[in-house]
Amino acid sequence: MNIVNKLTLRHLKENKRRTLVTIIGVIISVAMLTAVATIGVSFLDLMKRQEIADNGEWHVLYKNVNEKQIEAIKKDDNSKKVVLSRDLGYAKLEGSENVYKPYFFIKEYNHHGFKQFPIELSSGRLPRSAGEVVISDAIAANANVEYKVGDILTLEIGERIGDLSNGNALSQIDALQVDEDGNVLETLTNKTSRTFKIVGIIERPTWEPTWSPGYTIISYVDENTLASGDTVNASVVLNKVNRSLYSHAEELAAEIQLDKTSIGYNSELLRYHGLTNNDNLRATLYSLTAIIMAVIIIGSVSLIYNAFAISVSERSRHLGMLASVGATKQQKRNSVFFEGAVIGLISIPIGIFSGLAGIGITFYFINTYIHGALNVSEKLAVAVTPMSILVACVVSILTIFISTYIPAKRASKVSAIDAIRQSTDIKLTGKAVKTSKLVRKLFGIEAEFGLKNLKRNKRRYQATVFSLVISIVLFLAVSYFTDSLKKSLQLSQDGVSYDIQVSFRGDGIDHQIVDSITSLKNVTGSSIVREMSLSTWIEEEAISKELKELVEQDKSTLQDGKINHFINMTALDDESLEAYAKKIGIDKNQLFDSERIKGIVIDTNSYQDAYTGKFIESKAINTEVGKTLELLSWNDDDEEEFVDTMEIAALTDELPMGVNQVGGASLNVIVSEQSLEKLLANKNLRSYAYLYLNTTDPMKTQQQIEDLKESGLYIYNVYQRRQQQEQMIMLMSVFTYGFILLITAISIANIFNTISTSISLRKREFAMLKSVGMTPKGFNKMINYESVFYGMKSLLYGLPISILVMYLIHRSMMNTFSYQFELPWLSILYVIVAVFFIVGSAMLYSSTKVKKENIIDALKQESI
Structure with a gap:
C-alpha cells in the first residue's frame, strides 16, 4: 500500500463521524437496491408457487x-x-x-x-x-x-x-x-x-x-x-x-x-417467469423496468454522490496539503477512488445483508395477513437468486464509481493554494453573492443573509437542492408507477365484484326465495338486479376519442352524424339503489319520476380491444346531466322502434355490484325498478333477473342454495376468479406501497444527511455571525428562510422533471393499455408539504446542535 492510500485510511479513521455518515449512506443505497431486487424476485416466486399449487406446473x-x-x-x-x-x-x-x-x-x-x-x-x-x-x-x-x-x-x-x-x-x-x-x-x-x-x-x-x-x-x-x-x-x-x-x-x-x-x-405461469408472446406487453415490461431501474440508480447515485461530494469538500485542505508536498493529480484522484473502494468493501456486504434482513422481517409480519385475508395456500418467502445479488453488487459498485468519479476529478484539478484556502468552495466576490434588494425589504436582513450564505457556499447549496430534487422525482415517479401498475391490473381483470350469481327463470323474482338465500349464515352482502337490452343513437361529437378513431376508418358506422350504441339497462332493488346513490353522491329520489324515466349513466368504459389486445379505459360518452337519450328496441322484424326517452340524472365511473364493464359503442345505465316496470308496461320487452351475493364461504353458500331445491334457479359461483383478482391486486399493493415507503425513507435519510452535514461544516460561519451580534431569533429566521429557499428551488426543478418521468411511464404503459394521462395531484400536494417539513426539520435539528457550540471554539476550529 502506497503512502497516499495509508494517509487516506488514517484520515478516514480520524474523521469517524464523516466516514460513518458516508458508510451509512452507501449501506442504505445498497440495501435499497437489494431490497427492490429481492422483493421482485420473491413476489414472482410466490405467484409461481401459488399458480402451480392451484393449476399445476406445465x-x-x-x-x-x-x-x-x-x-x-x-x-x-x-x-x-x-x-x-x-x-x-x-x-x-x-x-x-x-x-x-x-x-x-x-x-x-x-x-x-x-x-x-x-x-x-x-x-x-x-x-x-x-x-x-x-x-x-x-x-x-x-x-x-x-x-x-x-x-x-x-x-x-x-x-x-x-x-x-x-x-x-x-x-x-x-x-x-x-x-x-x-x-x-x-x-x-x-x-x-x-x-x-x-x-x-x-x-x-x-x-x-x-x-x-x-x-x-x-x-x-x-x-x-x-x-x-x-x-x-x-x-x-x-x-x-x-x-x-x-x-x-x-x-x-x-x-x-x-x-x-x-x-x-401456460400464460399465467409464464408471466411470472417474465415471459409473454405478446409484443406490446413485452415492450411495456421492458420499458417500465428500464425507467424504474433508472430512477433507483439515479437515487442511489445522488445519495452516495452527496456523501462523497461533501467528504471531498471537507477534505479539500487535506488534499491541498498532499499536493503541496508533491502529490500528483493522479495520486489525489486515486485517493478519492481508494476511499470509495474501502467504503464499498465495508458497505456493500452490510447493505446486502441489511436489505435481505429487512425484507425477511417485512415478509414475516405480512405473511399472516396475506394468508388469512386472501386464503393463499403458499407463503411469501425471501427468494434469493445469484443473479439478483450479482445485479445488486454490480449496480452498487457502478453507483459508487460514478459517485466518486466527479469529486475525484474535481479534487485532482484543484491547486494546493486554492485547496488550502478553500477558495473554490467559497465565493466571496460581490457578484457571486449579490442578492435582490427586494429580498431585504420583504423578508428582512436575515433572509438576505440566508440567501447570501447559499450563494457563497454554492456547491453545498447545489448538492442539497440536487438531493431534494432527486427525492421529489423518486417519490413522485415511484408513486405514479405504483398507481399505474394497480390501474393496469384492474383494467386487465374483468371487474367481478361478487362471489355468486343466482339467475331466475324468466323475468320474475320470488322474494320469498330471495329472503331465504340472503338470510343464509355466510352471506355478507346482496343485490337484486334486473337487466334489459336497448339501444340509442349518439351524436358523433359525444362519442369517445377511441370510437372516433374507428369512425374515421369506417364512415359507414355513421348515420345522419350519429352512431348506434348498445344500452345495458340495469335496475337495482330499492335498498341497493339507495346505497349506490349514496356512494356516488346523489339523492336516490332523483331517479323516481312518474312522468319520465331518469337514469345514472356510467360514463367510463374499460375493455380489451379485440384487434390490438390493448386494455382500454375511455369515456363512454361526452354529455352532461339533464341531457336526454332516446331508448330504442328491435322488433321481430329486426326494425328499430322508439320506446321512451330517458333523462340523465347523474354521471359516474362507479359500478354497482353485479354490473360489469362494457366496451366500445356501449353504455351502462342504472335505473330504479319503477322505471324498468314502466318500460316493460309500455312495450313488449323482456328483462332478466339476477341475485348477486358476497359471502365468507362461497362453496358452502352454493351448497346451501342447492339444498333449498328450488326450481328455476341457476347458480354461477365465481369466487375462484374473484379471489385471484383480489389476490393479484393485494399483493401488488403490498409490493408497491412497500416500495413507496422504502423510497420515502431513503429520500428523508438523503435530505437529512446532506443538510445536517452541510450545517455542521458551517460552524465557523455561524459563530462569526453570532460574534457580530446576530440574536438567536435572527439566527432562527435566517435558518427558516434558507429552508424556504431550498424548498422553492427544489420544487422548481423537481416537479417538472417528475412530470416528465411520469409521462414517460404513462407512454410506456400505452403499449399495452390505453387510458388518459392524469397528474397525481394528491401526491404532488403531499410532496410540496413534505419538502418544506423535511427541510425545515433537518435545518432545525442541525442548527439546534450548532447552537450549543462555543463561539470561540467554533471560530478556532479548522476541521470537523
Whole structure:
C-alpha cells in the first residue's frame, strides 16, 4: 500500500463521524437496491408457487398428439417432463341431487400428471392402470348413491352436444345448457361403455370450475397401450424457461407435423417467469423496468454522490496539503477512488445483508395477513437468486464509481493554494453573492443573509437542492408507477365484484326465495338486479376519442352524424339503489319520476380491444346531466322502434355490484325498478333477473342454495376468479406501497444527511455571525428562510422533471393499455408539504446542535 492510500485510511479513521455518515449512506443505497431486487424476485416466486399449487406446473401444451409425436416431444432437449392427459368425456351421474351437475367428468393422466397437477388424495391410492379411477369427494355430498373405494363403475361415456352449440362438443367451462323453463338443451352422444374400479377418493380439484356440469373422476392413461389412432394432450415441463420457448415450440410442432393452432402456453405461469408472446406487453415490461431501474440508480447515485461530494469538500485542505508536498493529480484522484473502494468493501456486504434482513422481517409480519385475508395456500418467502445479488453488487459498485468519479476529478484539478484556502468552495466576490434588494425589504436582513450564505457556499447549496430534487422525482415517479401498475391490473381483470350469481327463470323474482338465500349464515352482502337490452343513437361529437378513431376508418358506422350504441339497462332493488346513490353522491329520489324515466349513466368504459389486445379505459360518452337519450328496441322484424326517452340524472365511473364493464359503442345505465316496470308496461320487452351475493364461504353458500331445491334457479359461483383478482391486486399493493415507503425513507435519510452535514461544516460561519451580534431569533429566521429557499428551488426543478418521468411511464404503459394521462395531484400536494417539513426539520435539528457550540471554539476550529 502506497503512502497516499495509508494517509487516506488514517484520515478516514480520524474523521469517524464523516466516514460513518458516508458508510451509512452507501449501506442504505445498497440495501435499497437489494431490497427492490429481492422483493421482485420473491413476489414472482410466490405467484409461481401459488399458480402451480392451484393449476399445476406445465409450460407448453401440444394438443391431440399421437404416439410418434409423443416420442419426439419426449426426446426434445428442452423437455424435462411430459404430462399426458385426455378428456374421455361425460357420463350420467345416477342419483345426482344437484340439477346443475348431472354428470361424471372423466379425465386421464399418466404418472407425471398426478405429480404435476394439484391432486389431493383423501383416502385410498392413485390409479396405476387404465381400469382404475379416483373420484371427487364432492360426489358423495351431492348424490343419493354411496360410492366408496373398491366399488365398480360401469359408465356410458360420451360428448355433450347442445342445441345451440352448432354440433360442437361442450367442455367443463360450459355450464349446463337449459332453457327458461329449466329443460336441459343438451344430450350425450357418441357414447362408449367403460368399466372402472374406484381405488381412491380425492378432494375436489381446484382447477374444476364451480359452474361446470360434471364432477371430476380421474383415471390413468398408459401410453404403452395407446392404439395407433389414439391421441392425447402433452403438457411439457421445460428444462429452461426463457424467451426462446415460443419459437422452439413452433419449430418442434412443425417437425412433428402439428399445426400452430394445436400449441398452447401456460400464460399465467409464464408471466411470472417474465415471459409473454405478446409484443406490446413485452415492450411495456421492458420499458417500465428500464425507467424504474433508472430512477433507483439515479437515487442511489445522488445519495452516495452527496456523501462523497461533501467528504471531498471537507477534505479539500487535506488534499491541498498532499499536493503541496508533491502529490500528483493522479495520486489525489486515486485517493478519492481508494476511499470509495474501502467504503464499498465495508458497505456493500452490510447493505446486502441489511436489505435481505429487512425484507425477511417485512415478509414475516405480512405473511399472516396475506394468508388469512386472501386464503393463499403458499407463503411469501425471501427468494434469493445469484443473479439478483450479482445485479445488486454490480449496480452498487457502478453507483459508487460514478459517485466518486466527479469529486475525484474535481479534487485532482484543484491547486494546493486554492485547496488550502478553500477558495473554490467559497465565493466571496460581490457578484457571486449579490442578492435582490427586494429580498431585504420583504423578508428582512436575515433572509438576505440566508440567501447570501447559499450563494457563497454554492456547491453545498447545489448538492442539497440536487438531493431534494432527486427525492421529489423518486417519490413522485415511484408513486405514479405504483398507481399505474394497480390501474393496469384492474383494467386487465374483468371487474367481478361478487362471489355468486343466482339467475331466475324468466323475468320474475320470488322474494320469498330471495329472503331465504340472503338470510343464509355466510352471506355478507346482496343485490337484486334486473337487466334489459336497448339501444340509442349518439351524436358523433359525444362519442369517445377511441370510437372516433374507428369512425374515421369506417364512415359507414355513421348515420345522419350519429352512431348506434348498445344500452345495458340495469335496475337495482330499492335498498341497493339507495346505497349506490349514496356512494356516488346523489339523492336516490332523483331517479323516481312518474312522468319520465331518469337514469345514472356510467360514463367510463374499460375493455380489451379485440384487434390490438390493448386494455382500454375511455369515456363512454361526452354529455352532461339533464341531457336526454332516446331508448330504442328491435322488433321481430329486426326494425328499430322508439320506446321512451330517458333523462340523465347523474354521471359516474362507479359500478354497482353485479354490473360489469362494457366496451366500445356501449353504455351502462342504472335505473330504479319503477322505471324498468314502466318500460316493460309500455312495450313488449323482456328483462332478466339476477341475485348477486358476497359471502365468507362461497362453496358452502352454493351448497346451501342447492339444498333449498328450488326450481328455476341457476347458480354461477365465481369466487375462484374473484379471489385471484383480489389476490393479484393485494399483493401488488403490498409490493408497491412497500416500495413507496422504502423510497420515502431513503429520500428523508438523503435530505437529512446532506443538510445536517452541510450545517455542521458551517460552524465557523455561524459563530462569526453570532460574534457580530446576530440574536438567536435572527439566527432562527435566517435558518427558516434558507429552508424556504431550498424548498422553492427544489420544487422548481423537481416537479417538472417528475412530470416528465411520469409521462414517460404513462407512454410506456400505452403499449399495452390505453387510458388518459392524469397528474397525481394528491401526491404532488403531499410532496410540496413534505419538502418544506423535511427541510425545515433537518435545518432545525442541525442548527439546534450548532447552537450549543462555543463561539470561540467554533471560530478556532479548522476541521470537523
